[in-house]
Amino acid sequence: MALAKAWSVALLGVDGRMIEIEADIGGGSPKVTMVGLPDTGLKEAKDRVRSAVRNSREKWPDERVILGLSPANLPKVGSGYDLGIAAAVLAATGSVPATKLLHTVLLGELALDGRVRAVRGVLPGLLAARNAGYRRAVVPAESLFEAALVDGLEVGGVARLSDFVAWLKGEGELVRPEPSAAQEPVQVPDLADVVGQPEARWALEVAAAGGHHLLMTGPPGVGKTMLAKRLPGLLPPLTAEESLQVTAVHSIDGSLSRSAPMVTVPPFVAPHHSISVPALIGGGSGLAVPGAISRAHRGILFLDEVCEFGPERLESLRTVLEEGEVRIARVKGAVRYPARFQLVLATNPCPCAPTKDADCTCSAAARRRYWGRLSGPLLDRVDLRVRLRPLSALSAHLSELPEPSSAVRERVLEARERAGKRWAEHGWPSNAEVPGPALRREFALPAQVTALLDRALERGAITARGADRCLRIAWTLADLKGADRPEADEVAAALNFRERSS
Structure with a gap:
């Protein structure tokens, strides 16, 4: 049996809670079981992640896969855990090394073809990760503009699951945020x-x-x-x-x-x-x-x-x-x-x-x-x-600015x-x-x-x-x-x- 871990964030309002994602492989016929109070959208993650892994030319295990999201009594909502689930499964199978997953928080939804889609709540999620002592975060490339707002955290983006796998293997680099330019002042009516x-x-x-x-x-x-x-x-x-x-x-x-x-x-x-x-x-x-x-x-x-x-x-x-x-x-x-x-x-x-x-x-x-x-x-x-x-008299008011x-x-x-x-x-x-x-x-x-x-x-x-x-x-x-x-x-x-x- 093989076991690996990755980390993500659950949002309760604007407050974030760190989620430990565990993948245990072996000991039965091919089947994916998810525990830890997932909602309907998260339960479907096992199918999304399996297709994304296969379409990224990585092997999905032909054994029983148990996915555990801890704390187990905390409701998990949404699809932002997909990237963390994929990382934990690939690390458990030995397809990628798990060294870079330590102290790294992962956010992102996976498409069936392996694309990494943007999710909501990246900013409060990364703020919670920074406060919890995490040093690095990997987010969808589309969300980098938002992730870059968090100081004190090394952030990188990925557009596809294959890019993320290449980074874990040391064969590629994450997309880095562009240097922030000064925002133009918002125009407010006078x-x-x-x-x-x-x-x-x-x-x-x-x-x-x-x-x-x-x-x-x-x-x-x-x-x-x-x-x-x-x-x-x-x-x-x-x-x-x-x-x-x-x-x-x-x-x-x-x-x-x-x-x-x-x-x-x-x-x-x-x-x-x-x-x-x-x-x-x-x-x-x-x-x-x-x-x-x-x-x-x-x-x-x-x-x-x-x-x-x-x-x-x-x-x-x-x-x-x-x-x-x-x-x-x-x-x-x-x-x-x-x-x-x-x-x-x-x-x-x-x-x-x-x-x-x-x-x-x-x-x-x-x-x-x-x-x-x-x-x-x-x-x-x-x-x-x-x-x-x-x-009562428009002309009188217009005479004075x-x-x-x-x-x-x-x-x-x-x-x-x-x-x-x-x-x-x-x-x-x-x-x-x-x-x-x-x-x-x-x-x-x-x-x-x-x-x-x-x-x-x-x-x-x-x-x-x-x-x-x-x-x-x-x-x-x-x-x-x-x-x-x-x-x-x-x-x-x-x-x-x-x-x-x-």
């Missing part, structure tokens, strides 16, 4: 394109400066979508750690760009209102895949016509907005995906959506039903609410820098992420400053959560003003932003 709407532009600046959620209400054509699309251009670029987090999610989703694999600009995700709950939150059969909220991690999730989404979809966001991640449990296991995003909502004031309020034909009951789709608990988590009005994104972004970055220095020792990157208890205790404001907020609490105009969000907005307004701390005017302005805009 705020100068938006005509008028000074209140909404100010709300957008405050949202960018503090990382706050935003609700825009107004009739069609006033610029709600245009404003939302320009928010990423006001935000600071992602840090190196944030870029890796976002890129890892997009790697699992399969949406990385070959020309610009590293995501450096906050993503903008705008799903249609017909999206399903699993597509929004994450889900699917087997282990759950990331949804729209995870693709928007460290960026913007824009829900246009939010009242058309339906209560089930919107209510599923409530816990995520507080925790910044989503945990999805399935029969085959639970996964965790990051989901810390800024939520931007846009809606019409009523179902008929007239240009002027006086032209509205909706009954009071129809308006209540329409706005009733946005529940109180969800609205309570939205920091800023602003009403957009139709333009609107302020561009670069000017607004400069003020946003200065405010973010002040907030970053203030919260640095606590690890909170923005005002929106500061816990309420810290705002009320360690950074409590004088009673005369929060008097208006206290009266609103007494009247029941806001909740305790709403009061905490008002304090966060007040700190953001103070940062934009260049003040050391908020005063009564900032608290009053923050409370005004909380008024319902229906």
